[in-house]
Amino acid sequence: MRRSYPANVKLIRVPCTGRVDDVHLIKAFEQGIDGVYVAGCLEGECHFLRGNLRAKKRVGHVKRILIALGINPERLQMYNLSAAMGGRFVEIAQEMTERVRALGPSPVNTGQGREFVEEQGEEKKR
Amino acid sequence: MIVAEAKPIEDIVAMIDRYDKIILAGCKACVAVCAAGGEKEVQFLASALKTARKTAGREIEIREVTLERQCDPEYVEQIRGFAGEYQAILSIACGVGVQYMAEHYKTIPALPGLNTSFMGGSLEQGVWSERCQGCGTCILHLTGGICPVTRCSKSLFNGPCGGSSKGKCEVSPEIECGWQLIIDRLKALGEFESRFAELFPIKDWSTSRDGGQRKITREDMKP
Numbered sequence: 301m302r303r304s305y306p307a308n309v310k311l312i313r314v315p316c317t318g319r320v321d322d323v324h325l326i327k328a329f330e331q332g333i334d335g336v337y338v339a340g341c342l343e344g345e346c347h348f349l350r351g352n353l354r355a356k357k358r359v360g361h362v363k364r365i366l367i368a369l370g371i372n373p374e375r376l377q378m379y380n381l382s383a384a385m386g387g388r389f390v391e392i393a394q395e396m397t398e399r400v401r402a403l404g405p406s407p408v409n410t411g412q413g414r415e416f417v418e419e420q421g422e423e424k425k426r
Numbered sequence: 427m428i429v430a431e432a433k434p435i436e437d438i439v440a441m442i443d444r445y446d447k448i449i450l451a452g453c454k455a456c457v458a459v460c461a462a463g464g465e466k467e468v469q470f471l472a473s474a475l476k477t478a479r480k481t482a483g484r485e486i487e488i489r490e491v492t493l494e495r496q497c498d499p500e501y502v503e504q505i506r507g508f509a510g511e512y513q514a515i516l517s518i519a520c521g522v523g524v525q526y527m528a529e530h531y532k533t534i535p536a537l538p539g540l541n542t543s544f545m546g547g548s549l550e551q552g553v554w555s556e557r558c559q560g561c562g563t564c565i566l567h568l569t570g571g572i573c574p575v576t577r578c579s580k581s582l583f584n585g586p587c588g589g590s591s592k593g594k595c596e597v598s599p600e601i602e603c604g605w606q607l608i609i610d611r612l613k614a615l616g617e618f619e620s621r622f623a624e625l626f627p628i629k630d631w632s633t634s635r636d637g638g639q640r641k642i643t644r645e646d647m648k649p
Contacts, residue, residue: 323466323470329477368435368436407481408481
């Protein structure tokens with residue numbers, strides 16, 4: 301296949317996405333990472349039965365927290381694909397890279413997160 | 427255990443807004459078991475608060491500690507050595523822990539990171555339910571092991587009331603009628619006839635909250 305994915309994507313290997321914890325995700329943002337995505341197996345295909353479903357819930361939880369912290373939750377995503385889907389892996393890496401690039405640098409690095417929090421607050425009022 | 431849940435993160439961010447150097451203190455007892463204030467929650471909250479600060483273009487120093495318990499003086503004293511270097515103590519123990527921090531460190535504000543909810547147990551992972559209100563005079567031996575003070579929304583002693591319908595309480599269709607549970611249980615135990623005919627006398631609530639702050643002194647245990 302020999303397809304390449306964007307060099308800005310850094311892989312962190314875990315035995316199963318069920319190992320991914322809220323703390324891992326939030327620490328990445330604390331350190332100024334612009335975006336994080338969790339790539340789990342297809343739903344229903346988890347070797348440990350529910351690992352990817354657990355990860356999905358944790359990603360959902362951290363997304364809700366991110367809003368309050370001034371970070372656009374779009375910067376965190378969960379994807380599901382199998383080990384045989386190399387082409388899809390590249391697509392996801394590109395899609396996520398484009399998404400994050402469009403959002404710009406993390407507010408952790410720019411200090412511009414409060415505006416996002418205020419926008420969210422106003423949207424809630426509407 | 428004492429069951430608590432995290433305050434909304436935006437409330438905590440606002441609470442610590444004026445401080446730049448705080449201690450975040452967790453507790454390894456009840457609140458660790460109900461996944462609200464243990465070591466892991468300390469890590470997560472510290473990271474979240476630092477992130478919130480950075481997105482606002484500011485920094486905060488957070489010292490993370492998780493004490494064995496925050497309801498015993500000897501453990502609360504463990505932070506004595508460095509507490510003075512910090513502007514506030516954000517405790518994610520139950521309300522007891524926060525107050526112990528306040529009592530022991532008189533010049534440092536103690537802030538609550540949790541809403542302490544009730545005494546209860548877990549029904550399944552991630553679900554907790556109230557079981558005891560600490561009324562000070564247990565009568566579980568008379569009510570089939572089901573507490574009317576907690577499980578009946580009105581804490582009736584001679585229930586059920588007219589709000590009980592098909593085993594549910596009128597307060598919410600999600601709440602079971604405590605007295606229906608008691609009757610079913612007494613029947614299963616074969617104690618219904620003997621127990622249910624008896625009326626409970628008026629309860630003396632002075633052993634409960636009505637008697638003011640409570641205190642237990644065990645002379646045999648004192649030094």
